[in-house]
Amino acid sequence: MTGPVDFQLTDDQRALRAGTRELLAGRFDRDRLRASVDDPALDRALWRELGAAGFFALRLPEEAGGVGLGLPEAALVFEEAGRALLPGPLVACQVLAGVVDGVATGEKIVGLCDGAGEPWLWEHPAACDELIVADGGAQGRTGGAFRSAPDRVVCAPMASVDPLTPLARLTDLPRGEPLPLDVPRLRREAALLTAAQQLGSAARTVEMAVGHAREREQFGVPVGSFQAVKHLCAQMLVRAEIARSAVYAAAVTESVLDVTGAKLLADEAAVRNARDCLQVHGGMGFTWEADVHLHLKRAWLRAECWGVASEAEELLAAALVD
C-alpha cells in the first residue's frame, strides 16, 4: 500500500540533502574551491571522507556495505555536489561503486569514458586507479564495458576549459577486460546524476545572482530593484524549477525518455543560468576571481557528457511518432 502521489521530499530525503550540504560546506568551502582552481589534483583524504559518508556506496545494498538508498537520493546528493562545484569523477565512482573494489569506500578512484562519440574524454586521468570504457555500439545504446589499467590507455593531453576538471583525450578505445555491465542502464544513471549536478549548479547561480543584485548598488539603489535585472533572475528560477521537476521525476521513473528530457532541461538551466548570473555580476562576472565562470565552464563540460542536446532532442522527437 502506498500513500497518495507525493512528489515532495520525505523527511529522510531532506535530512540527507541537509547533511550533504553541511559536509560539503565543511570540507569543500570556497577557500578549498579556489585552491583546487590553482591545483586541480584530487584531494584523496576528502575522497575517502566522501566514501565514509556513503557518497559512493549510497545505492549499494546494506549487505554489501552500502546505504541501500535509490536513485532519487543519489540525485539529491549529486545536486549538492553540483551546487558546491565539487570536482572529481563523481558520477563514475557512484555508478561503478559496486563494480570496482575500493571505489565504494573512496579508497580507489575509477574513471568512466563514454565511447559512444568522439572525442573520447577522460576526466581526472591522473587521479584514476582504473578506467572503464563504456563502448559505443550503434547509437551508444548497446555495447559493452571494458576495464583497463591507466598505464595501458593511450591518450593525448588536452587543456580543459574547466579549471577544476583536467581532461585527456583517448586516441584509441582500449578493450581490456570485459565487464558484465548493463551499459544502457549505466548511461541512464550517469546522465541522470550529471543532470542532478547541473540542477544544483543552476539553483546555486540563481542564489549568487540574487545575492549580488541585492547588495550591489547603482543609481543609489540595489541593482536588483531594476526590472531588467529582476526578470533575468526570475527566468533563472523558472529554468531551475522546471529542471528540478524533470530531474526528480526521472530519478523516480528511471525511464529513458524522462532521463533524456531531464538532462536536456538541466543542461539548459545550468548553462543559461550561469550566463545570466555572469550578466548580473557586471564586470566582476567576467573575472577569474568570481566563481561564476567555474559554474559556466563545468556546466559546458557536463552538457557534453552522457547525451548532448541534439541527441536528446532527436530521441524525444522519435518517441513522438513511435
Place this chain on the structure above:
Amino acid sequence: MDLTYTEEEEDFRARLREWLAKVLPGLPPKPAATDWPGRRAYDAAWQRMLYDAGYAGLHWPRDAGGQGATPTQHLIFLEETERAGAPYVGASFVGLLHAGPTIAAEGTAEQRARWLPPILRGDEIWCQGFSEPDAGSDLAALRTRAVRDGDTYVVSGAKIWTSHAEVADWCELLVRTDPAAPKHRGISWLAMPMDAPGVTVRPLRTLAGSTEFAEVFLDEVRVPVGNRVGAENDGWRVTMVTLSFERGTAFVGEVVACRRVLGALARTARANGRWDDAVLRRRLGRLSAEFAALWRLTQWNVSEAQGSGGVPGAGGSVFKLRYSHARQELYDAAAEVLGAGALDADHAWVADRLSSLSYTIAAGTSQIQQNIVAERILGLPKGR
C-alpha cells in the same frame, strides 16, 4: 518522492474512464465559436452531466457542495477528461475556478447556499469584472465606484476584457468602496446580477474573430449589500485568494492537451515530409521535454498544496511563465508543420495559435509574473 497512485486513486481513474467512455459519444456537436447562446447551452449541459454523475466541484470542500476530493484526484480528473477529449470547462470557468472557490472560502453560509449549487449544476454562469480601461496590471487602481445607499450599493464605472460577459448571469465585481483609503484598502468584492438595470455589455472582438470578451458599462447599478463577499474594503485580500486559484490549477488539463497536440504534430510532419527537417524535429523533441516537465511541475505544485491546505502557492507563477511561453512555441511549431496551411483560419491549430497569443497577457502578464517571482519568491527589492 513518490509518483505511484493509491488503489483508491486508480479506482477513481477507472470509474471516471468508464463513465467518460459511456457519455462522450452521446454529446451533441460543438457549437460554432460565434454562437454564444449555443456555447453557453453546450458548456452548461456538460456541467450538468458532471453534476449528475457526482463529478461537479470535485475539489471543492464538501460543505460547499463539492466532493472533497484530494488534489491528486482532481489532477486525475483533469488528466482523464482531457485525454478522453471531453468538453473544456468553457463558460463555467469563472464560476468553477474563481468566483465559486472565493465564495466557498470567504462567503457566509447563506451566500454559499445561494450561489454555489447553481454553479455546480451549470444553471448559472459567472464572469469576472476586475480589469478596467485604466486598471490592468495595476488592478488595485480600479475606479468603479460603489456608493452605499441604505442596504444597497449604487455602482458606476466601466469594466473591460470581461470574458463570457455576453452570456453570464453573475459578475464577480471589484469596486471601490472607500476612495479616500490607500488603493489596496478601499476595494470590495460584489456579486452583481448581469440583468440588473444599468448594466450594458458591449462585446469586443478578439484577433481570432470571435467575441470572447466584452466591455461592461455600469450606470448606477443597484447591488444589495448582502451580495458583498468578505468585509467592506477587504476585497483586495478576497481577490488574492481568487487569483491564486486561477494561477494554480487552471491550466492543468491544457498541459495534457498540449502533449496530445505535440504527438499529432509529429505524425502530421512525418506524413507531409517536414519531418525530414532536423531543426523542426529537434524543436518538437525539446517541446516534448518541456511539456513533460511542466506536467511534473504541476504534480509537484499539487502535492505541495496538498501539504499546505489546498491554496496554491507562488509556484503557480513559475508554472504560468513557462507554460504560456511553451504553448506559444507549440503552436508556432504547428504553423511550421502546416506550412502555408497555417494560413487557413479554419484549421483548429491555427485557431489555437491565435488564442495562444493571449496566454502571456491574460491572468497577469508575463512581465507581472516575473515581478512576482523576483519579489515574492526571490526577495528582490520592490522598485521600477
